[in-house]
Amino acid sequence: MKIQEADAKSLLVAQGLPVPPWEEAHTAAEAREAAKRFFADGAEQVVIKAQVLVGGRGKAGGVKLAGFAAQTELVAQSILDLEIKGIPVRKVLVGPAADIVKEFYLSAVLDRAARRILLMGSAEGGVEIEQVAAERPDAIVTIHADPLIGLQAFQAREMAFRLGLGAHLKDAVAIATGLVRTMLAYDADLVEINPLAIVNVSSDDGPVTQRLQCLDAKITLDDSALHRHPELEQLRDPDEEDPADREAREAGLTFIKLDGTIGCMVNGAGLAMTTMDLVKRAGGEPANFLDIGGGARADKVAAAMRLILADPKVNAILVNIFGGITRGDEVARGLIEARAQQERDVPMVVRIVGTNAAEAAVLLEQAQFVTAATLDEAAAQAVAASKSAVA
Ligand code: GDP
Ligand code: MN
16 A cells, blocks of 8 residues: 555654654645745745655656745645646645755665565665666665664664765664664555755754755555554545555455456455466456455455456456355355346356355356356356457
């Protein structure tokens, strides 16, 4: 689950990382009011940033500065009018603009192959890190942190020195260890600060000093660990979740959309993969991976059918159920119910074996469904139906 910059920053703040203050605004007028408060606090400029779950907002015109409240309103409106990579901007973040001296990149990611957390840093921050990685891989410093003890101080110091942050050692060490701590505290897959910046900070009485601050934050949480952090569920942005993903999650289905034309409804991940393999071997392309899980009842089957049919490319459906805990007759009832409700008629081949397969067969026959006894046969029929739909 990806979370918005403002929410990611809240998590960083909770872990003690230095982040400039901010407010969220849903309208240009709200942005103006927020800006007034920051100007009253002494800000010379404010930064206004689109809150959308995509990178490269800066390049797309989603990050801008303003020098006074009325200008903030205009700029905020122009950003709220944007669509960035197809996503409409519904809110912005407003905060005092940082006076940036130099931008760095720092992130912690899960390195599954190494079974460790990988801390990555670069003195070439601000720009897209993928570009740096492709063009100058030596400009990226990598250090692995132990998953049990986290990043150790000497490792954080090494990162700091290699990035040329020796003059900011204390800040850099706190931030690097804080990133890994954030990763562990929330079971994140990714915690990325780009830019981590040296900024000029002026206080009322003293001279201008330079500090390190996290100016951007991107956090991806591990969906499989979310149950350990129920309070983070509220950070899910319903506006930005793919509608199909949401329906699948709410119905308790595992659904992954693919590019083919044959919708597959299967119970069990292994059987789903086998089914996809056999569809391919029969010359077809699966439109999805869909595991309706164990003990799927009629309503779940109907939800799965809606998801499959919502994909306009689907022109044939293959249902492959192995009844164990799942009862075949229950699935058959679900299919009959789903067909009665569905808006689009697509040829469907059903194979149900295992628990209550005989009862299922009777129900399906009465309802005039096309059935198949073996999986090879079912796959061949579904592929043939898909091909004749195109012809
Ligand atoms: P992204 O493009 O989606 O990654 O958005 P960022 O928050 O990283 O902003 C993009 C760029 O805008 C940064 O690399 C900075 O150069 C600039 N920027 C962001 N925040 C500030 C700020 O407070 N002050 C100034 N002067 N520039 C900023
Ligand atoms: Mn950024």
